[in-house]
Amino acid sequence: MRSAELADTTDSTETVRVSILVPSFNPGAHFEPAIRSALRQLSALDEILIQDAGSTDGTQNLIAALVEADPRVKAVVESDEGQSDALNRALARAGGQWVLWLNADDVLVEGALAAVRAAVRDSPGATVLTGDHQLLRAGGEVVGNYHGKPIETRTLLRRSTCASFSGSVIIRRDYLESLGGFDKHLHCTMDYSLQFRIAETAPEQRSMPVPIGALRFHDASKSANLWRTFLVESFRLRMRYATSPADRLLGLVGTVEQLASFLVFRIRLTPGYRRLRGVLRD
Structure with a gap:
């Protein structure tokens, strides 16, 4: 289905419905702030739509309380084959025209959904909306704050x-389904794929020059622990979609830059690094 055909079925902004997909498994203390950031x-x-793989850290009790308190929170607790499978299961239950992916340790920036509704109003033909993001x-x-790209x-x-950060990309549900959803064979780079x-x-894409999602970096995050898997999966994807020698060269440059970013990531989180960047920019 082409994006123009999808656009013909867009409802008015008064009836825009957003489905937020939340895959989770033992997310710990970060889970409630993630859900609350979207709920409000x-x-x-x-x-x-929470898709929990059977958390044993107390998350199931919190999920039950959230579901009881608000009918807009809909949860399924069952075994799955990983994060991509959890996302696909949540997507299969989605009823909204627009889908947003919120990881259980990230947050939705205040005003994000208002920005989404404004973008839908201003660009009724758009199929994909992209925004900026924050790092926490x-x-x-x-x-x-970091700018997203088309x-x-x-x-x-x-x-x-x-x-653009996965938590700042909002996609028409029917279009996402036409792409096949999320690749179950990938452990870390299903968003990149x-x-x-x-x-x-x-x-048709529309950029929103405001932060939508916020990525939280912590010791238990995938970015902190599975950087080698990120690197290997990303390289394979670059080579799969590179269609010329020039593209392959770009892919190699991107891989080297990605490796460097993993090596210095923790340094980038320190106040000293941020001050140095500010001085260099000035």
Whole structure:
């Protein structure tokens, strides 16, 4: 289905419904702030779809309390085959026209859904919305704001990460389903894979120059512990979608940059590094 055909079925902004997909497994203390950040922005039509793989850290009790308190929170607790499978299961239950992915340790920035509704109003033909994002320390302190980029193949090849942070990308549900959802064979880069497929089909996109999602970096996060898997999966995706020698060169540059970013990531979170960057920019 082409993006133009999808756009014909867009409902008015008064009936826009957003489905927020939340995969979880033992997310610990970060889970409640994640859900609360989204819950306080929901309209009566929106929903949060939690897909929990059987958490044993007390998360199930919190999920039960959230579901009982608010019918817009809908949860399923069952075994799955990993994060991508959990996302696909939540997607299969989604009833909204628009889908947003919120990891159980990240947050939705205040005003994010208002920005989404404004973008839908201003660009009724859009199929993909992209926004900026924030990086958070474990305790929730904001490290900085980062601009998202349009989702294009050459951008993905040369960057060390996704064109736009996964938590700041909102996608028409029918379009996401037409792409096949999330790749179950990937452990860490299902968002990167999805963005390559988005770039390949070239839907109409709309950029929102405000932060939508916030990525929380902590010692238990995938970024902290599975960087080698990120690197290998990302390299394979770059080579899969590189269609020329120039593209392959861009992919190699992106891989080197990604390796360097992993090596210095913890340094980037320190106040001293942020002050140095500010001085260099001035």
